[in-house]
Amino acid sequence: MKQEELSEDELLAQVTSAEYKYGFTTDIEADTIAKGLSEEVVRIISKKKNEPKWMLDYRLKAFKEWLEMDEPDWANVDYPKPNYQDIIYYSAPKQKKTLDSLDDLDPELKKTFDKLGISLNEQKRLSGVAVDIVMDSVSVATSFKSKLAELGIIFCSISEAIQEHPELVKKYLGTVVPARDNFFSALNAAVFSDGSFCYIPKGSRCPMELSTYFRINEAGTGQFERTLLIADEGSYVSYLEGCTAPQRDENQLHAAVVELIAMDNAEIKYSTVQNWYPGNKDGLGGVFNFVTKRGICYKNSKISWTQVETGSAVTWKYPSCILKGDNSIGEFFSVAVTNNFQQADTGTKMIHLGKNSKSTIIAKGICAGKSNGSYRGLVQIAKGAKNSRNFSQCDSLLMGDKCGSHTFPYIEVKNNSSQVEHEATTSKIGEDQIFYCNQRGIGTEEAIALIVNGYCKDVLNQLPMEFAVEAQKLLEISLEGSVG
Amino acid sequence: MLDKKNNMLKIDNLKAGIEGLEILKGINLSVKKGEVHAIMGPNGSGKSTLSSVIAGNDNYEVNSGSITFEDEDLLDLDPDQRAHRGVFLSFQYPVEIPGISVSNFIKAAITEKRKVLGLEPITAKDLLGKMKEKMDLLDMQKGYLSRNMNEGFSGGEKKRNEIFQMAMLEPKLAILDETDSGLDIDALRVVANGVNKLKNSENATIVITHYQRLLDYIIPDYVHVLHNGRIVKSGGKELAHELEKKGYDWITKEADKKWG
Numbered sequence: 001m002k003q004e005e006l007s008e009d010e011l012l013a014q015v016t017s018a019e020y021k022y023g024f025t026t027d028i029e030a031d032t033i034a035k036g037l038s039e040e041v042v043r044i045i046s047k048k049k050n051e052p053k054w055m056l057d058y059r060l061k062a063f064k065e066w067l068e069m070d071e072p073d074w075a076n077v078d079y080p081k082p083n084y085q086d087i088i089y090y091s092a093p094k095q096k097k098t099l100d101s102l103d104d105l106d107p108e109l110k111k112t113f114d115k116l117g118i119s120l121n122e123q124k125r126l127s128g129v130a131v132d133i134v135m136d137s138v139s140v141a142t143s144f145k146s147k148l149a150e151l152g153i154i155f156c157s158i159s160e161a162i163q164e165h166p167e168l169v170k171k172y173l174g175t176v177v178p179a180r181d182n183f184f185s186a187l188n189a190a191v192f193s194d195g196s197f198c199y200i201p202k203g204s205r206c207p208m209e210l211s212t213y214f215r216i217n218e219a220g221t222g223q224f225e226r227t228l229l230i231a232d233e234g235s236y237v238s239y240l241e242g243c244t245a246p247q248r249d250e251n252q253l254h255a256a257v258v259e260l261i262a263m264d265n266a267e268i269k270y271s272t273v274q275n276w277y278p279g280n281k282d283g284l285g286g287v288f289n290f291v292t293k294r295g296i297c298y299k300n301s302k303i304s305w306t307q308v309e310t311g312s313a314v315t316w317k318y319p320s321c322i323l324k325g326d327n328s329i330g331e332f333f334s335v336a337v338t339n340n341f342q343q344a345d346t347g348t349k350m351i352h353l354g355k356n357s358k359s360t361i362i363a364k365g366i367c368a369g370k371s372n373g374s375y376r377g378l379v380q381i382a383k384g385a386k387n388s389r390n391f392s393q394c395d396s397l398l399m400g401d402k403c404g405s406h407t408f409p410y411i412e413v414k415n416n417s418s419q420v421e422h423e424a425t426t427s428k429i430g431e432d433q434i435f436y437c438n439q440r441g442i443g444t445e446e447a448i449a450l451i452v453n454g455y456c457k458d459v460l461n462q463l464p465m466e467f468a469v470e471a472q473k474l475l476e477i478s479l480e481g482s483v484g
Numbered sequence: 485m486l487d488k489k490n491n492m493l494k495i496d497n498l499k500a501g502i503e504g505l506e507i508l509k510g511i512n513l514s515v516k517k518g519e520v521h522a523i524m525g526p527n528g529s530g531k532s533t534l535s536s537v538i539a540g541n542d543n544y545e546v547n548s549g550s551i552t553f554e555d556e557d558l559l560d561l562d563p564d565q566r567a568h569r570g571v572f573l574s575f576q577y578p579v580e581i582p583g584i585s586v587s588n589f590i591k592a593a594i595t596e597k598r599k600v601l602g603l604e605p606i607t608a609k610d611l612l613g614k615m616k617e618k619m620d621l622l623d624m625q626k627g628y629l630s631r632n633m634n635e636g637f638s639g640g641e642k643k644r645n646e647i648f649q650m651a652m653l654e655p656k657l658a659i660l661d662e663t664d665s666g667l668d669i670d671a672l673r674v675v676a677n678g679v680n681k682l683k684n685s686e687n688a689t690i691v692i693t694h695y696q697r698l699l700d701y702i703i704p705d706y707v708h709v710l711h712n713g714r715i716v717k718s719g720g721k722e723l724a725h726e727l728e729k730k731g732y733d734w735i736t737k738e739a740d741k742k743w744g
Contacts, residue, residue, distance in 0.1 A: 435563060436575065438562070439573050441564050441593050443596065446592065450581070455583050457583040
């Protein structure tokens with residue numbers, strides 16, 4: 001394949017010369033419903049997906065709850081509130097039939113994947129990553145399904161899971177993030193059109209990285225995907241998600257919900273490289289990324305969130321862990337980059353309920369241009385969570401003097417045997433650092449990339465190999481032209 | 485003609501300063517291949533300004549004059565381009581770069597330079613071999629390579645790291661800005677020894693120092709005294725000894741009479 005012939009350097013050059021290279025649209029016939037949100041729309045979505053009654057009921061209940069909720073305004077972001085009646089809630093690339101193999105894919109769709117650099121066959125062969133792709137609202141392709149099935153691992157779109165594994169979906173959907181949790185989770189519960197579902201059976205170790213790729217394509221659509229991941233007792237899975245969107249002058253809404261369940265002795269590693277369209281240099285357009293991600297840890301289990309956030313005009317996102325079981329572990333590693341007019345309010349919540357539970361938070365913010373980045377984190381240690389520990393480190397790196405960085409740590413400790421540590425630093429990329437690199441023959445752009453990578457190393461090290469390379473490239477592009 | 489060809493660095497009537505304040509008031513200096521020049525002078529005489537201007541630090545403004553390096557106008561080039569041509573500055577105060585290991589930093593520097601020169605990237609094996617060789621030369625522990633650039637380094641370790649980079653980058657012209665400050669006598673000997681071993685007939689060194697001490701180990705061909713932005717006296721290595729004995733006063737007073 002074409003991808004293969006490019007050396008790493010050429011790839012790098014290709015990527016760094018682009019501003020936002022994923023800003024294309026694909027000309028695919030889409031099955032789209034009319035704008036606006038009503039009970040009727042919720043029913044249409046459910047019907048289009050041929051859902052059972054319990055699912056429709058779930059949606060309708062969520063919709064009623066949503067109607068009574070207000071959009072939150074406590075985050076340190078400022079944006080025009082979307083008009084929820086001006087959004088298309090369902091859009092699916094038209095396909096003639098369900099596909100058995102990726103070879104049957106619409107050629108236009110295939111081209112899209114090639115442009116995104118996801119050559120599915122290559123991925124299959126080289127890295128052994130199983131991919132589920134969600135375009136606009138529906139999952140269009142899942143690779144590797146049969147191989148995983150042999151191991152009892154279920155990896156499919158959530159619509160398919162609702163049809164094929166209703167008992168699992170019914171049992172777990174909304175248990176970690178209830179519909180009424182917040183405005184956006186209620187909205188998602190009412191209108192989510194697809195997403196990924198994954199179940200790892202007892203005692204098994206998923207032999208490959210599972211990956212979902214999200215893409216908004218149609219104009220005026222919102223993307224509301226839903227991910228549900230269950231790691232049964234003693235199992236292990238590493239899951240990756242990536243996302244891109246076309247360059248459009250209007251803001252697009254993305255309100256996803258991700259629920260993770262780690263049963264006793266299970267481990268889930270969840271990595272995100274978020275690269276939604278950030279808007280142009282003047283702050284026009286870009287995706288509103290309002291996402292609720294939460295996991296629950298039972299006894300001796302572990303959930304590790306790693307995120308590299310470079311995209312979106314506005315980000316509102318707090319991947320969290322409920323450490324319910326004794327000896328459970330929650331981790332949050334984050335790099336959040338904002339440039340130009342981007343705004344991000346992101347962080348985590350670590351809720352310690354079990355004894356000896358541990359959590360680690362490493363959050364690195366990088367702000368450039370006229371952007372605004374905030375870390376917001378809650379560490380809550382319940383009375384019964386004896387001997388639990390938390391370590392938090394929040395650093396911010398500023399570039400130029402027009403950006404802002406803020407830290408909002410919340411700490412609540414209700415017993416006296418627990419230990420909480422919080423460290424924070426703020427620094428600037430110094431002209432002296434850049435000159436030093438220059439003097440050694442390293443150009444300014446490369447110097448910034450080097451300094452930023454060094455600063456983010458603790459987080460990037462948590463990413464699976466292929467993702468780490470992509471994340472590094474993304475950081476470089478996001479910060480291009482931000483100094484000098 | 486032959487003479488001109490040998491000229492590596494030529495500085496002509498260079499006037500430069502910072503924020504409107506003129507610090508260098510007409511520097512003239514020629515450095516040929518294979519030579520070692522020492523620039524001495526009291527505090528505030530402009531020694532570090534001179535090294536910064538040669539390296540291209542844009543905090544300093546050049547008001548007039550020229551710097552020619554191997555027949556090319558150095559002032560037209562960016563600092564990284566100057567580095568690619570073979571200009572190296574050992575910093576008086578090396579900068580910390582957290583999270584980047586010494587080996588990765590040097591790899592990045594070598595990779596960039598080779599890219600610009602149109603050479604193949606260096607292989608990991610060659611790079612490591614070369615690092616090992618140069619570390620032995622400077623009596624450095626292996627653990628150095630995985631430590632982050634200058635982070636938590638002692639003053640002496642930072643200076644040694646500068647000379648290590650110089651050894652790896654093999655510049656044509658090395659400017660050592662107060663490399664002796666912060667070094668104890670043993671470290672000084674090791675570093676000086678390293679510099680001497682890297683010297684050959686094709687490269688040149690400018691040693692900027694306060695004290696004669698370093699010049700006991702790195703023997704200069706020429707010694708220049710910088711005072712108030714001008715080179716007020718030049719001579720052979722014996723000038724350094726004279727300065728050590730008599731101080732700077734006798735030269736600076738004379739110069740002040742001349743320029744006021």
